[in-house]
Amino acid sequence: MTGHLITGGRVVTPDGVLDPGWVLVEDGTIGALGAGAPGADSPPVQDVVDVAGAWVVPGFVDIHCHGGGGESFTSPDPDRVRRAVLAHRRHGTTTLLASLVSRPVPELVRQIGGLSELVGDGLLTGIHLEGPFLSAARCGAHDPSILRPPDPDSVAALLAAGKGTIRMVTIAPELDGALHAVKRLVSAGVLAAIGHTDATEAEVLPAIDAGASVATHLFNGMRPLHHREPGPIGTLLDDERVTVELICDLVHVHPSVLRMAARHAGVERTVLITDAIAAAGVGDGVYDVGGLAVTVTDGVPTLAGGASLAGSTLTMDAAFRNLVRGCGLSVREAVAATSTQPAELLGLSKVTGRLAAGLTADLVVLDESLRPTGVMHQGSWVED
Ligand SMILES: [Zn+2]
Numbered sequence: 001m002t003g004h005l006i007t008g009g010r011v012v013t014p015d016g017v018l019d020p021g022w023v024l025v026e027d028g029t030i031g032a033l034g035a036g037a038p039g040a041d042s043p044p045v046q047d048v049v050d051v052a053g054a055w056v057v058p059g060f061v062d063i064h065c066h067g068g069g070g071e072s073f074t075s076p077d078p079d080r081v082r083r084a085v086l087a088h089r090r091h092g093t094t095t096l097l098a099s100l101v102s103r104p105v106p107e108l109v110r111q112i113g114g115l116s117e118l119v120g121d122g123l124l125t126g127i128h129l130e131g132p133f134l135s136a137a138r139c140g141a142h143d144p145s146i147l148r149p150p151d152p153d154s155v156a157a158l159l160a161a162g163k164g165t166i167r168m169v170t171i172a173p174e175l176d177g178a179l180h181a182v183k184r185l186v187s188a189g190v191l192a193a194i195g196h197t198d199a200t201e202a203e204v205l206p207a208i209d210a211g212a213s214v215a216t217h218l219f220n221g222m223r224p225l226h227h228r229e230p231g232p233i234g235t236l237l238d239d240e241r242v243t244v245e246l247i248c249d250l251v252h253v254h255p256s257v258l259r260m261a262a263r264h265a266g267v268e269r270t271v272l273i274t275d276a277i278a279a280a281g282v283g284d285g286v287y288d289v290g291g292l293a294v295t296v297t298d299g300v301p302t303l304a305g306g307a308s309l310a311g312s313t314l315t316m317d318a319a320f321r322n323l324v325r326g327c328g329l330s331v332r333e334a335v336a337a338t339s340t341q342p343a344e345l346l347g348l349s350k351v352t353g354r355l356a357a358g359l360t361a362d363l364v365v366l367d368e369s370l371r372p373t374g375v376m377h378q379g380s381w382v383e384d
């Protein structure tokens with residue numbers, strides 16, 4: 001006998017919360033779901049799990065993550081990359097892009113080559129390149145000596161190395177050649193994201209017109225908002241064509257500003273990311289991020305000797321919790337921001353991101369305090 005039946009939980013679907021509701025999983029897929037108790041004609045299953053009082057939400061989709069479980073996606077060792085993926089999966093992430101920080105193009109080409117095989121194996125969903133086409137003035141934890149304009153040869157070399165696995169590239173739109181690069185990426189089916197930028201509104205708008213559609217961690221690594229110069233923050237947040245990433249650790253962005261941004265962008269344009277580094281799921285200490293030493297104190301990573309934040313130690317379940325508990329948004333809004341909208345952005349809305357019959361059985365059971373008590377990935381319970 002195969003299949004699983006989950007009963008008694010508050011099942012969050014696109015049409016509302018089934019409370020209580022049930023979910024039937026067959027062959028890795030959501031076979032059916034409904035309110036109340038399953039009917040007597042329900043097929044026999046391998047296990048029935050009663051999750052009374054808990055939330056059942058779709059598996060999390062993280063489109064910006066550098067590592068976890070002590071490992072970085074820059075590692076050439078597939079087992080170490082796997083450890084990072086599994087560290088996040090235990091916290092509910094069932095779809096993941098591996099983000100790479102700025103490195104010289106030949107080194108990135110090597111890193112992409114290794115990761116693209118793991119995308120082919122299904123461990124990762126794709127690759128996000130955060131740089132090296134970023135502004136040195138807003139470099140954050142990227143080595144400024146490596147940053148460069150997006151010349152066509154470099155863009156072509158990176159895309160070629162990815163063999164279709166690069167799903168998003170972050171670019172500062174004020175750099176020479178940026179608009180051409182945005183168009184090249186979009187025509188290759190790659191999301192062009194705007195980030196680590198000192199651009200003015202007049203420099204951001206043409207990039208959006210050229211097809212850029214994502215704001216890389218809105219607020220962080222950007223020229224600040226000014227009421228007479230909206231810069232990247234005001235321009236990206238206000239433009240209906242742009243989805244905004246938010247780091248919801250309540251440290252990178254103040255809770256009231258997070259709430260303001262999420263409310264302004266609305267459920268269809270808000271996406272939570274972890275921007276996690278290797279320290280996620282491990283603890284405090286000193287870590288290497290793209291060649292720079294990063295110190296993690298009380299869960300907050302900063303560049304050694306400096307005040308700049310250097311990624312986070314978030315996992316998606318914590319981001320979800322923070323949005324609800326720390327910012328006052330609803331569970332349904334949190335589901336949209338952690339699963340439905342990032343899946344949509346990746347073109348995966350018919351595969352994952354919602355609890356609906358026919359989609360992949362990626363789901364998370366969250367207790368009353370929104371902590372995960374069970375994670376299902378492609379129809380199998382993930383082990384601790
Ligand atoms: Zn960044």
Ligand SMILES: [Zn+2]
Pocket residue numbers: 064065066099130275311
């Ligand atoms: Zn990042």
